[in-house]
Amino acid sequence: MSKKQPITLNINNRDHKIEVEPRKTLVDAIRDDCGQTGTHIGCEHGICGACTVLVDGEPVRSCLMFAVQADGKTIRTVEGLANGDELHPMQKAFMDHHGLQCGFCTPGFLMLAVGVLEREPDISDEDLLDVLSSNLCRCTGYQNIIKAVRAAAAEMRGPR
Amino acid sequence: MKPAPFVRHAPKTLDEALKILAEVAPQDGRILAGGQSLVPVMAFRMARPAHLVDINEVAGLDKLAVEDGKLIVGARVRHATFHRPAAPGPLGALLAVVVRNIAHYPIRTRGTMCGSLANADPASEWCLTAATLGAQMVAKSASGERVIAADDFFEGIMSTALAEDELLAEVRLPLLPDGTKFGFNEFSRRAGDFAMSVALAVYEIKDGRIASPRLGVGGAEPHPRRIPEAEAALDGQAPGDMAFRAAAEAAAAAIDPLEDAQTDASYRRDLVRAVVRRALEASL
Numbered sequence: 001m002s003k004k005q006p007i008t009l010n011i012n013n014r015d016h017k018i019e020v021e022p023r024k025t026l027v028d029a030i031r032d033d034c035g036q037t038g039t040h041i042g043c044e045h046g047i048c049g050a051c052t053v054l055v056d057g058e059p060v061r062s063c064l065m066f067a068v069q070a071d072g073k074t075i076r077t078v079e080g081l082a083n084g085d086e087l088h089p090m091q092k093a094f095m096d097h098h099g100l101q102c103g104f105c106t107p108g109f110l111m112l113a114v115g116v117l118e119r120e121p122d123i124s125d126e127d128l129l130d131v132l133s134s135n136l137c138r139c140t141g142y143q144n145i146i147k148a149v150r151a152a153a154a155e156m157r158g159p160r
Numbered sequence: 161m162k163p164a165p166f167v168r169h170a171p172k173t174l175d176e177a178l179k180i181l182a183e184v185a186p187q188d189g190r191i192l193a194g195g196q197s198l199v200p201v202m203a204f205r206m207a208r209p210a211h212l213v214d215i216n217e218v219a220g221l222d223k224l225a226v227e228d229g230k231l232i233v234g235a236r237v238r239h240a241t242f243h244r245p246a247a248p249g250p251l252g253a254l255l256a257v258v259v260r261n262i263a264h265y266p267i268r269t270r271g272t273m274c275g276s277l278a279n280a281d282p283a284s285e286w287c288l289t290a291a292t293l294g295a296q297m298v299a300k301s302a303s304g305e306r307v308i309a310a311d312d313f314f315e316g317i318m319s320t321a322l323a324e325d326e327l328l329a330e331v332r333l334p335l336l337p338d339g340t341k342f343g344f345n346e347f348s349r350r351a352g353d354f355a356m357s358v359a360l361a362v363y364e365i366k367d368g369r370i371a372s373p374r375l376g377v378g379g380a381e382p383h384p385r386r387i388p389e390a391e392a393a394l395d396g397q398a399p400g401d402m403a404f405r406a407a408a409e410a411a412a413a414a415i416d417p418l419e420d421a422q423t424d425a426s427y428r429r430d431l432v433r434a435v436v437r438r439a440l441e442a443s444l
Contacts, residue, residue: 002165002166002167021165022165022166022167022168022212023162023163023164023165023166023202025162025163025199028162044161044162044203045161045199045200045203045204046196046199046200046267049264049266052266058240058266058269059265059266059269060266060269060270061196061266061267061270063199063203064195064196064199064200064267064270065195065199065270066168066195066199068168068170069214069216112265112266116265130260130265130351131264131265133264133351133352134264134265134266134267134352135264
């Protein structure tokens, strides 16, 4: 009926060969089958954004994609942001600007912001606010997240 | 909160997809495109399709081209494609304004325009756009192809003229003449949430007066449609506060408002009055 299929998920440049039912969502496969638990599951219906990851460079809700649909695609999760011990500028900015409190939503916000800024480094401030409205945070009141992302955007763009 | 089991089919060609759809449609087989509406209702177990025909790998359905004065949008073209003008002239600019009201950025990277039209949510921005501009829907099945006008396509809440074995393979949107004015306004409780009322106004200016007005309203009735009474209030008038107020009043009076626990008929009429006027003001 719904038998398991072999697929390969390439997460942060590492291949994970797994077998999943077609109904398994990408986020469940990333966490349960590949052991990458940095990506969080919130609402499981596309509202909260906690599970945001990058698939072929684009931010997506990994609860609204089936794992079999990501077979052979390039996936990036929060575990892939830091370079060894050196945090990604976005991670540093979230620390510096107190862009998190409990941290549950943070992996989703980090991947959302990094994904958008890599694709659109010169995104307008208005559009950036629209992007950040995608995800829910119950602690910070958002202002420090906005500050952090603006600061990281400036750093990611580099000196001009 | 996990989808029920289903069999996934992942055809690579349109012919193959239509053949599989013809086979599985009678067994509650559905098309899976972006999945941004279908997967949530599967997670809630409100939908339990036995088969999904995943069209994300079907060659050719990513078509985005201008032909014979129309923008052709294939079934795999994502909302995010329209963040930047995807068509020449005012149409590309109009789509770029409308798309920013569709859910959120990570939804727009997956969801598709054709999927949104086939889903036919009353509050859908693309359904409003298709109805207002007079889009043509190209439905394909194993037994052939037919073109359905927007006026005949939307039938009710999440209900269209598509047969169960038909795929909405592409939508054709007419290009707009240079100088066409447009305005869009949506009211929802939160950024990215479903529209409680939404309006799109499109018109030309001839000798300083409104010509060929198109005024569509969505989120207020079972499906979006043009409001002839509001268009009549605009036609031949100078664009400005007086004509816009008259059109807003006409639209509010003309609709047969959807009601729900939070929104009674008079509130919905108020919202329609407001979004129509704001859409028209945005056109200046």
